[in-house]
Amino acid sequence: MKVYVLRIGHRPERDKRITTHVALVARAFGASGFLLNPCDEKIIEKIRETESRWGRFLEEIECVRSPLDYVRKWKESRGKVVHLTMYGMKLDEAIEEIKDTKSDLLLIVGAEKVPREYYDLADWNVSVGNQPHSEVAALAVFLDRLFDGKELYREPANPQIKIVPSRRGKRVVKGSEDSEGASR
Numbered sequence: 001m002k003v004y005v006l007r008i009g010h011r012p013e014r015d016k017r018i019t020t021h022v023a024l025v026a027r028a029f030g031a032s033g034f035l036l037n038p039c040d041e042k043i044i045e046k047i048r049e050t051e052s053r054w055g056r057f058l059e060e061i062e063c064v065r066s067p068l069d070y071v072r073k074w075k076e077s078r079g080k081v082v083h084l085t086m087y088g089m090k091l092d093e094a095i096e097e098i099k100d101t102k103s104d105l106l107l108i109v110g111a112e113k114v115p116r117e118y119y120d121l122a123d124w125n126v127s128v129g130n131q132p133h134s135e136v137a138a139l140a141v142f143l144d145r146l147f148d149g150k151e152l153y154r155e156p157a158n159p160q161i162k163i164v165p166s167r168r169g170k171r172v173v174k175g176s177e178d179s180e181g182a183s184r
């Protein structure tokens with residue numbers, strides 16, 4: 001099952017940092033695509049740079065012109081749609097059903113008020129608790145539950161650098177080296 005994250009309602013003048021975090025969390029927590037509307041080329045560029053430096057997880061990083069059309073096409077030809085919203089059904093009640101579909105998932109997160117059509121198009125409107133919080137937190141918790149925590153230490157393709165986990169300090173080696181620092 002592949003997951004693409006669609007960030008809608010991005011306001012370039014105020015959401016740059018949080019939308020960047022949505023994309024970084026999507027990448028680090030198991031998504032295979034990141035889509036953005038309205039467009040912000042600086043964010044797209046930054047995530048592409050992150051992918052070249054830290055390795056490839058995302059097969060698509062793009063702006064979409066019409067997010068509603070994108071959602072409709074996804075449903076017609078690719079898979080199911082989940083919309084994360086505090087008004088949705090409980091995560092605990094939705095997650096097993098979502099895992100069972102086995103189809104690819106488009107995961108929608110908002111910024112400003114999300115238009116009604118997305119609630120109607122979604123196969124599941126899912127809440128991560130029924131309190132308002134953050135798209136970054138909602139996305140991280142949802143993906144971690146979906147993948148049962150197994151996404152966190154998977155290896156990206158062709159990293160330039162990578163971290164060697166250590167109890168103290170910071171160990172970073174070239175992507176071509178193993179965890180002892182030896183070249184492969």
Ligand SMILES: C[S@@+](CC[C@H](N)C(=O)[O-])C[C@H]1O[C@@H](n2cnc3c(N)ncnc32)[C@H](O)[C@@H]1O
Nearest residue numbers: 084085086109110113114127128131133135138
């Ligand atoms: C800061 S909220 C603003 C939502 C907006 N006020 C509305 O009514 O649609 C931005 C995004 O965070 C996500 N979010 C916030 N709290 C959530 C929760 N408890 N469960 C799931 N998603 C949540 C949703 O994707 C939401 O669109």
